[in-house]
Amino acid sequence: MRNGVAGAAYRGRTASIGFAHGPFVRVDQLESAQRAAGSLVDEALALRSAIDTASQQIVDLAAIAGGEAAQILEFQVALLDDEDFMAVIFAAIGEGAAADAAWRSELDKQIADYGAAPDEYLRARSSDLADLRDRVIRALQGDQRATLGIPSGAIVCADDLPPSQFLEIDWSGGGGLALLQGSPTSHVAMLARARGVPMVVQLGTIPAAGATALLDGEGATLELDPCAEQIGSFETRREVHCKSRAAARAILRRPAASWRGERIKLFINIQRVEDLDHADAQYADGIGLMRTEFLLTNNGGLPDEETQFQAYDAVLRWAGQRPVTIRTFDAGGDKPVSGFTPGGEANPFLGVRGLRLCLARPEIFAVQLRALARAAVHGNLKVMFPMVTSADELEVGRKLFVQVVAELQANGVAAALPELGIMVEVPAAALAIPSFKASFFSIGSNDLAQYVLACDRSNGALAGLLDPLHPAVVELIKRTAEHGQRTGISVSLCGDMASDPRCTSTLLNCGLRELSVNPSTLAQIKQTVDGLSNGGNHG
Template sequence: MAIEERRQGRAAAPGLASGPLLILDDGATSARVAGAPLQEDAALRAAMAAAAGDLAALVAGAGDDEAAGVLAFQMALLEDDALTEAAFAAIAEGTPADVAFRAALDAQVADYAAAEDAYFRARAADLEDLRDRVLRRLAGVDDRALPGDAILVARDLPPSRFLAVPWSGGGLALGRGSATSHVAILARARGVPMVVGADVGGLLDGTPALLDGDAGTLVLRPDAATSAAFADQRAERAERRAFEAGFLAKPAVTADGERVRVMVNIAGPDDLATLDPAHVDGVGLVRTEFLFHGRDRLPDEEEQLAVYRRILDWAGGRPVTIRTLDAGGDKPVPGLTRPGESNPFLGVRGVRLSLRRPDVFLVQLRALARAATSGNLKVMVPMVSLPEELRRCRTLLDEALAALAAAGVPAARPPLGMMVEVPAAALAVAAFDADFLSIGSNDLIQYTMAASRDEPDLADLAEPSPAVVELIARVAAHGAATGREVSLCGDLGGEPGHLPMLLGAGLRTLSMAPPAVAAIKAAVGRWKAAP
């Protein structure tokens, strides 16, 4: 008789899943026959090009900038000659292409995994995925089709493999990873239950299992009592979601009658396809990185304008806050961001990059100014640290408007605001000439706590500490005193458990992923200000 077994991990994405285990391999490929050096050289280049095509297709279907950004990192690596130089040198000396490429990438993976910087350690899995993808192409092996209704188990899973799964009721259990990893963010956005940090050794394909993404538990061979309790839990969860759905079409109002504005974060127009604009108060964050990822040229003014207008048309007069390009850090854009930075999260990213590339920035500002004639558009600048940075952005916006006026092109001046995600900006918020402010809680927590959100051993530091709450309250108080709108558009805004803290800190505008809207509105209705 099979005995029930529980393996405890950490919650990464909420939800419940049941089904057979599917153990993912480590990317093994079939044997191949090596040719002459010139043939091997050509075969590797063809495999790399095919892998780049695979990644570009995944970017096109990703639907959000978190996914596209991580995949763009892999595409940028494929374009980096330094990464493959050793492999091609070995091939020229007679080493088979697969042996040479694996050796070169294994060395790079080891370097990344041993790096002091948590960002590079987290990217080791992306390099492993890239290695295996090219090797599969080199061996002529198609990627294994993964079912969406099983519980997938792996030591780790890169975003590209997650995005290739047609998720339909299944779940994910990983031995590594963290609740703030890219895959966890993707899992939450897609409603895929996920557990990390679990013991995944010795498991067998086909073992019946239950996965609880809320409790971080994987149950193997559940007995009748456990299965019944799990079914009850599922029913309770469905009932709660049905209850929360009743709030979707209503304004968000606290128990003592105070209005809270609930907005959505999107990565592009496709995110709005199933969302009724009447259910939200507007768009609190449009991540424009999706326009720049997975392509061989930067988007021109007309292309950007068309996308911005589509979003404004959907909003129907509701405010739409569009963030200027936030490239860099974990969102590289080949040909624009700087390769090889020692610490990308503390490097030339966000507004720092935009101000160093005014040729690219002015194209976006012109498109935004033109789009401002079509609706209630606001422009938000990311990663602002100094008042001078925002002043320079305002000067460039003036320049764009003047050029459009001189050419007789209709345009309007949109409000210019900033993200508050650097502690220095939160501490000196009164010094910034911003028309509005939006708190980016993900980076604000990361920078305040000096802890990478991709480092699983520091998961406890990814929660909002008293210091972070104090910074949020400081910015909210400044907005109230000066009449400037203050919102929050980081992950905290979509987590009901953190809502009392955010409202208690003085925030009354929250922006979140669309799936979180109903739960947050319901949570707002339960909250009452302390007397």
């Protein structure tokens, strides 16, 4: 059934649960096309125009996407603004090379260099560079479209797909994503889950041909040109899935979730104020994680105090008396920010990021703390620091926060010091959890698993090893939760594990009673807890 005949089925790994039936569209590397070259001046002007077009497309996508996706797109914009890099390409044009040939030649070199880098983070950037290369080439060839022109509801298939291409596809009409390579822990997978797009990765080699396809994100299968029997079986599975989701939404309106007689608080994760428009958000017990990195990409610069205050205040007003946990800037690692994060780090995931970066740039950090202190006056605000390794870091951050509040109050500005907690995502913090004088803890399971298992979560080749339910990861989660139970300090988990119903039973058995999930999975997780409470086994 794997020779391209009708009804062929292929199995991969689930990245985002859901079902899609639609036209099969293969997105492959841009093919070379003949282009008439002009004079040296014409070629230089053509490339500059194409770069401007590509840059504007990326900036527009970043503005729409926000959050972590926007941070990834910033990498491409930064390269286009690199004068030394661009000088090499324009020099080649000055020596007689056509604009597309000069651009492709230099980008191919960069892609090869990144692809051969010893650091996995840098290797992952090669696909972003390939996307940028093709985007500029398309503009040079006269294609000014900001989108790929993929029909609504299509099953999109590619070797891999950079975030920018995912974001320019219209998923409002359904559809799904089938990757021959890819990883369930990649940024594209996170985007797919957040938007409810079915996604299967690591499908291996499949034929380019196919008119229609069935994508089963639950069973991790792709079926090309399905026969009537396959369609019937697929529709049955989809109907069961839809009924389950409908039942889950009905459960949202019921009283709070409970397990073994204890209330389970279900919060939501957000990146932008607009995320609160999700229909299910209103049923959350509060906001367990508001990522603030999206503010760093607005208008291409660092946000001022008032911009930040307005965003935080809007979220707190929406929540009313429900708690809102806002995480301070978690820049660095795979989220570089021009003018803020350091460049040239050999291993950014283990570099100056999170709280480390904020403490190294107190002039930027203080602006955020001022905005948070002002917002704390109007709601139930909790603030947590990311990427904390030692108790001393927490105390330095607390001291700076206290100082900011005192200065505001001295100047007659209403301000308050909110509860302060930390993200538990560095193994050292989990192992030494009693040493932290925090008001609360929030476990970041994505980075915790990455660091415990020594597996880059963006590397599809390691996806089989990056098991969030690995005993070592579970042990650190349990250790942190038990410390919270002994001391009366609240402990929540806000990583991908919280949104995965396959992990719910394990997390509850570890002692966690607070989970923060994506708005799109709130109903499903509440249904899972309800099923466990009634004797079901979803773990």
